[in-house]
Amino acid sequence: MLDYVAIFLTIIVAALMAGGALLLSALIGPSPAKTKEKERPFECGLVPIEEPGRRFPVHYYVVAILFVVFDIEVIFLYPWIASFDEVGLYGFIGAMAFLLVLTFGLIYEWLRGGLEWH
Amino acid sequence: MAEQIFFYFFAALSIVSAFLAVTRKNPVVSVVWLISCMFSLAVIYVILSAFFLAAVQVIVYAGAILMLFVFVIMMLNLKTGMVGQLRNLGLKFVGLIAALLILRQFYSAIKGAGAMTGLPPRAAAGFGEAAAVGKLLYSQYIYPLELMAVLLLVAIVGALVLAGKEQS
Amino acid sequence: MTGFPSISWNLLLPQIVLLSTALFLLLLAVIYRGGGRSRGATVAGAVFSLLGLGVAAFMALAQYDTVADTFGAMLRLDPFSTFFTLLIIGGAALCVLLSVREAGGLKAMAGEYYALLIFSVLGMVVMVTAADLLVIFIGLETMSLAVYILVGIGGERENGAEGSLKYFLIGAFASAFLIYGIALLLGTTGTTRLDGIASGLNLAEGGSLQLVAVALVLIGFLFKIAAVPFHMWAPDAYEGAPTPITAFMAVAVKASAFAVLLRVLNVSLLPLADYWLPVMWTLAVLTMTVGNLAAIFQGNIKRMLAYSSIAHAGYLLVALASIDPAAAGVGNDPAMASVLFYLTVYTLMNVGAFGVLIYLGGGGRQMETLEQIKGTGFRYPLLGVAMTVFMFSLAGIPPTGGFLGKFYVFSAAVNRGLISLAIIGVLNSAASAYYYIRVTVQMYMRQSDEQLPGLPFSLPLAAAVLLALYGVFQLGIAPSDLLTAADRAVLFLR
Numbered sequence: 001m002l003d004y005v006a007i008f009l010t011i012i013v014a015a016l017m018a019g020g021a022l023l024l025s026a027l028i029g030p031s032p033a034k035t036k037e038k039e040r041p042f043e044c045g046l047v048p049i050e051e052p053g054r055r056f057p058v059h060y061y062v063v064a065i066l067f068v069v070f071d072i073e074v075i076f077l078y079p080w081i082a083s084f085d086e087v088g089l090y091g092f093i094g095a096m097a098f099l100l101v102l103t104f105g106l107i108y109e110w111l112r113g114g115l116e117w118h
Numbered sequence: 119m120a121e122q123i124f125f126y127f128f129a130a131l132s133i134v135s136a137f138l139a140v141t142r143k144n145p146v147v148s149v150v151w152l153i154s155c156m157f158s159l160a161v162i163y164v165i166l167s168a169f170f171l172a173a174v175q176v177i178v179y180a181g182a183i184l185m186l187f188v189f190v191i192m193m194l195n196l197k198t199g200m201v202g203q204l205r206n207l208g209l210k211f212v213g214l215i216a217a218l219l220i221l222r223q224f225y226s227a228i229k230g231a232g233a234m235t236g237l238p239p240r241a242a243a244g245f246g247e248a249a250a251v252g253k254l255l256y257s258q259y260i261y262p263l264e265l266m267a268v269l270l271l272v273a274i275v276g277a278l279v280l281a282g283k284e285q286s
Numbered sequence: 287m288t289g290f291p292s293i294s295w296n297l298l299l300p301q302i303v304l305l306s307t308a309l310f311l312l313l314l315a316v317i318y319r320g321g322g323r324s325r326g327a328t329v330a331g332a333v334f335s336l337l338g339l340g341v342a343a344f345m346a347l348a349q350y351d352t353v354a355d356t357f358g359a360m361l362r363l364d365p366f367s368t369f370f371t372l373l374i375i376g377g378a379a380l381c382v383l384l385s386v387r388e389a390g391g392l393k394a395m396a397g398e399y400y401a402l403l404i405f406s407v408l409g410m411v412v413m414v415t416a417a418d419l420l421v422i423f424i425g426l427e428t429m430s431l432a433v434y435i436l437v438g439i440g441g442e443r444e445n446g447a448e449g450s451l452k453y454f455l456i457g458a459f460a461s462a463f464l465i466y467g468i469a470l471l472l473g474t475t476g477t478t479r480l481d482g483i484a485s486g487l488n489l490a491e492g493g494s495l496q497l498v499a500v501a502l503v504l505i506g507f508l509f510k511i512a513a514v515p516f517h518m519w520a521p522d523a524y525e526g527a528p529t530p531i532t533a534f535m536a537v538a539v540k541a542s543a544f545a546v547l548l549r550v551l552n553v554s555l556l557p558l559a560d561y562w563l564p565v566m567w568t569l570a571v572l573t574m575t576v577g578n579l580a581a582i583f584q585g586n587i588k589r590m591l592a593y594s595s596i597a598h599a600g601y602l603l604v605a606l607a608s609i610d611p612a613a614a615g616v617g618n619d620p621a622m623a624s625v626l627f628y629l630t631v632y633t634l635m636n637v638g639a640f641g642v643l644i645y646l647g648g649g650g651r652q653m654e655t656l657e658q659i660k661g662t663g664f665r666y667p668l669l670g671v672a673m674t675v676f677m678f679s680l681a682g683i684p685p686t687g688g689f690l691g692k693f694y695v696f697s698a699a700v701n702r703g704l705i706s707l708a709i710i711g712v713l714n715s716a717a718s719a720y721y722y723i724r725v726t727v728q729m730y731m732r733q734s735d736e737q738l739p740g741l742p743f744s745l746p747l748a749a750a751v752l753l754a755l756y757g758v759f760q761l762g763i764a765p766s767d768l769l770t771a772a773d774r775a776v777l778f779l780r
Contacts, residue, residue, distance in 0.1 A: 058281050058282075059281070060189055060192075060193070061193055062277050062278065064186050065186070065277040066274060071177065073267075076255070078252075079170065079249070080256055083250070083252030086249070087253060091252070094260045094264070095256065098266075101264070101268060102271060104271065104312070105270065105271040105275070106274075108274070108275070108313070108316060112315075114277075114278045227495040227497070257290045258291060258358055259360075260357065261357040261358075261360045261421060262360065262420050262424055265424040266424060268305065268408065268409075268428055269427055269431065272405050272432050272435075275312065276434070279398050279402070279439060
């Protein structure tokens with residue numbers, strides 16, 4: 001627990017710096033009057049003709065899911081590295097089997113065109 | 119003592135964030151509260167000396183999963199207030215009663231659990247660190263680990279099939 | 287925290303074969319990518335799926351009498367788990383036969399269709415051979431994930447996406463219950479091993495947290511068997527799915543969830559029998575009654591069969607409510623053996639009914655509602671007879687297997703003195719005859735409004751229907767072999 005105090009202090013300092021900067025600029029910066037006109041989205045001086053947010057292509061989502069899957073794969077591999085000396089050959093073979101199945105997934109996805117951007 | 123203050127602060131923060139996440143009308147604001155909730159949970163894991171789990175919580179949940187949430191919100195492009203149409207007063211009421219009943223049950227259960235003996239011993243030194251997790255994962259739990267690879271593979275196939283990516 | 291668990295590879299052979307088959311099917315899907323060769327993908331996918339299932343079944347059958355565990359007792363092989371492995375593989379093979387036409391319509395997704403089917407079979411086999419709640423959970427998730435996707439595959443059917451999304455959301459919710467319950471059990475008993483939990487249960491001091499944990503775990507499983515009040519997803523998912531997948535969900539998903547439920551109740555939760563027996567009693571009554579009442583009002587046959595499958599889960603819950611905790615370690619329990627028998631018969635008659643439905647839809651005309659099947663009995667006499675037999679079996683009319691299945695379940699209830707439960711069951715069964723026989727009535731006693739087209743012959747479909755027909759009669763007339771196997775299998779549950 002004590003080992004992590006430094007990390008925690010870092011987080012607090014970071015939060016204070018970000019929050020402090022915001023607070024200071026709000027306190028001492030010039031504060032123009034807030035009118036309805038100023039709050040509106042600005043588009044080359046014209047009134048916007050459509051909502052700013054648009055639907056995203058589903059491909060973003062596929063890439064995101066694949067990212068999560070491989071993220072989790074790395075999460076499972078990290079403990080193996082940390083205990084590499086202790087789990088020895090047994091752990092090595094286990095990790096290779098784990099990787100083999102997921103590499104197969106990568107190959108499938110690649111051949112299937114899941115990584116191409118059209 | 120410091121531990122307890124930390125625990126109560128972050129436990130309260132996680133509950134408040136979770137509550138705000140489900141009650142906000144704007145989905146993007148909900149996601150921000152969800153991040154706060156996930157982060158407080160990570161701190162609780164650290165207090166419980168589950169350090170590896172805390173790191174996973176930040177990397178996978180507060181990082182990757184939340185990114186996915188934002189993607190879905192962008193994809194659906196829900197406008198503020200659109201979610202509100204799905205609400206139904208009668209269902210809300212039933213839900214509230216069910217939630218209260220479950221809360222009551224949990225309260226008495228957890229109160230009773232204080233009297234239990236024979237619980238697993240307190241964590242030994244180095245318990246929740248990645249090396250300790252790896253030692254278990256790559257020996258005793260090797261079978262579930264390999265099954266996880268299969269589960270992740272099904273997820274990959276599913277994502278491609280459901281998105282209907284097909285160049286023909 | 288013992289060292290490295292030793293591995294008996296031969297116990298793992300069915301799983302390894304299934305995994306290799308699924309991986310190979312994925313490769314096949316990539317090879318056949320592109321619209322023009324979808325027929326090749328369909329046929330090759332079906333052939334290799336059947337081959338893989340056959341080899342896996344052979345591996346399982348070869349060690350039918352083995353009682354052993356491996357991977358540090360994460361996996362347990364005994365006649366009980368092998369019985370269910372074989373039942374699931376058999377049900378899946380029949381569903382592959384039903385799929386050939388449907389998968390052809392999926393064009394380029396056909397390869398993935400079979401791969402996902404095999405992946406979910408792999409998940410089920412992992413579930414029924416597991417001796418640890420963690421492994422059960424991962425198996426259940428593998429199975430469920432694959433089935434969620436199969437429900438929504440293709441995306442051209444009317445309700446596919448709706449059914450898939452509902453099933454996924456509610457299923458994910460149920461998984462959360464299950465994993466939360468497992469976590470609480472680990473916290474209060476110190477283990478996730480099924481046999482360890484039994485000795486870790488200690489209600490005397492602060493056990494109400496353990497009761498909450500057990501309730502959460504059971505809710506997770508009850509969702510999968512669609513017991514009332516956890517059945518809301520079933521009608522939409524069943525209606526939206528491709529018909530072969532509907533059959534697959536009704537038989538294989540249900541069988542594997544019941545296998546796990548039986549094992550957990552008997553191995554881990556026997557000390558709590560006084561708590562869960564009345565719960566099963568109540569759930570059985572609710573599930574039978576709600577399923578049957580709702581089925582009466584359905585015009586769509588797939589939806590009707592979905593509610594009927596809920597009702598059948600109710601009959602099976604009658605058997606679970608009749609388990610005799612005193613029989614533990616003494617001798618066989620007819621209640622548990624009746625579950626195994628019933629699930630086998632149910633697999634056959636349900637696959638048969640869906641098979642006839644798919645066959646009828648082959649003429650390019652939709653055949654899903656009671657309106658649409660009017661007069662089909664005269665136009666297609668063989669299919670009419672087959673459908674009649676399956677409906678009679680589902681309703682529990684002799685000499686079909688469905689009658690004997692119900693007979694064993696209800697007599698187990700009577701044996702345990704649950705007369706009122708048995709009476710409610712029989713009444714429900716009588717009420718269900720109304721909507722089953724209505725299908726036959728529509729087929730034979732009404733005239734179709736239009737000219738019915740000729741149906742193209744399909745060998746795999748015909749084979750599946752004939753096999754189911756044979757099985758339903760075989761089990762109705764000479765059930766003793768299966769009963770002996772079921773009796774023997776449940777001996778290993780304690």
